[in-house]
Amino acid sequence: MRKLITLIFIFGLLLSSVAQEKSMSKSEIQTFKENVKASAKSITTIKSDFTQYKxxxxxxxxxxxxxxxxxxxPNLVKWQYTKPFSYSVIFKEDQLLINDDGTKSNVDIGSSKLFKNLNELIISSIKGDMFIENDFNISYLKSNTYYKATFIPKEKAISNYIxxxxxxxxxxNAQVFEVKMIEPSQDYTRIVFKNRVLNTPVSNAVFTH
Incomplete structure (x- = not known):
């Protein structure tokens, strides 16, 4: 019994060390940003499954x-929800195209700076190229298995929502595998990507509804 308790204790310490995050040094941050930008620059298309947790x-x-x-x-994105409901959202130019289980609608986001900024955030976060320090206060952490960048918006119009x-x-590979968007209320949306496929042909017809 004592050996079992000791093993459980050691296992707990191991898990804790795996999950531990530490601040990155200036040189680590510079190398990390260069790797992420190089990876993002090489990407023309992405196909990926995702699980979203609200x-x-x-x-x-x-x-x-x-x-x-x-x-x-440069700026076409489609989110196709398949379970537990059928719903799609397409960001295309200055339009938001929605298909709610066959009921279609268009929203003009071109006249709204907020929606345009949010769309840019979504696209940048997917590619992983969003180190815009004029727009965000950014901090950088690392663990044994991942790098983490935290962005706090400077613009009040955005920080009111995110x-x-x-x-x-x-x-x-310096690519994003998880995005977490925290609201002022501390409720959050976490999106985990898997089965990612890069730079395969994607028809523009995908972005119609």
Whole structure:
């Protein structure tokens, strides 16, 4: 029994060390940013499955949805939710195209600086190229398995909706595998990407509804 307790204790320490985050040095930050920008620059298309977790303090469990995301450079993005409902959102030029299980609608976001900024944030976070220090206060952390960049918007128009962005980057390829958007209320949306495929042909027809 004592050996079992000791093993459990050691295992707990190991888990704790794996999850521990530390600040990155200036030289590490510079190298990290260069690697991420080089990776983002090489990307023309992305196809990826995703799982989205919506955390609300009033609920005991997160709301989980699944779907598929398609990105085409420079600014076409489609989020196709498939489970537990059918719903798609397309960012195309200055339009937001919505298909809610066959009910279609268009929203003009061109006249709204807020929506345009949010769209740019989404695209940049997908590619992983968003180190715009004029727009954000940015901090950099590392763990044994990932790099983490935390973005706090300087513009009040954005911070009223998004208090903080967190991006997790794979250490092996400097690509984003998780995005977390924290609201001022501390509710948050966490998106985890998997089965990512880069730079395969994507027809413009994908971005119609």
């Amino acid at each position: 955390h609300l303090d009033i609920l005991s469990n997160d709301i989980e949805t699944n779907g598929h995301m398609v990105f085409k450079s 208090a903080q962005f967190e991006l997790l980057f794979d250490k092996t």
